[in-house]
Amino acid sequence: MITEVARIEIDPADAVAFEAAVGEAMRHFRVAPGCRSFRLDRSVDRVGHYQLVVDWDSVEAHMVDFRATDGFAAWRSLAGPFFRTPPQVDHVERALQGF
Template identity: 55%
Template sequence: MITEIAQIEIHPGQEQDFEEAVAKAIPHFLAAEGCDRVDLHRSVEHTSRYRLMVRWETVEHHTVTFRASEGFARWRALAGPHFAAPPQVEHVYSVLAP
């Protein structure tokens, strides 16, 4: 499994709207081939900063399959207007787990 971590900066004052947009977008992620889980985390120190964490079977399930899908277009239409900057995305995998 691969975890996509997207750091997303939101326009100040739009946090609640962004969270609602992500809630509406989650079914589009979960319907995507290879998607296992979606979590949204908000920074305590930087309240307009979020980390969206999505578990994928492979990197390609995110970068090829999902990004070419209608689900991705819906995600960006819902959440994109709240972005203060393009998301910073990386993919990680576990090397040590209990």
Template identity: 50%
Template sequence: MITEIAQIEVNPGQEQEFEEAVAKALPHFLAADGCDGVDLHRSVEHPSRYRLMVRWETVEHHTVTFRGSDGFAKWRSLAGPYFADAPQVEHVHSVLAP
């Protein structure tokens, strides 16, 4: 299992609209081949900063399958207008779990 972590800076004052857009985009993630769940976290110290965490079976399920899909285009059309900058994305895997 791979976790995609996307740090997203949102235009100040548009946080609520961004959260609503992510909620609308959620079915597109969950319908994607290889997606095992999505979480959205908002920073306490930097309220316009979010971390979108998506669990994928493999990196390729995100970078090839999802990014080439209509679901990705829909996600970007819904949430993209609220991005202050391009999201910073990395992929991680667990090396220690309880």
């Protein structure tokens, strides 16, 4: 399993609408093959900054399979208008488990 971490910046004045849009888009991730979990984290220190954290079976499940779906297009249609800059996306895997 890999984790997609997308760092997103929006106008802080749009926070409520952005969070609602991501909540609406969540259903497209829920039904995507290979998608295991989905969450949106809001920065406490940097207003208007978020992290979208999605667990996938593989990088291909995200970058190839999901990106070819209408669900990805819907996600971008719902959330994309709020992005100040393109999201910075990394795929990570656990290197060490602590507590």
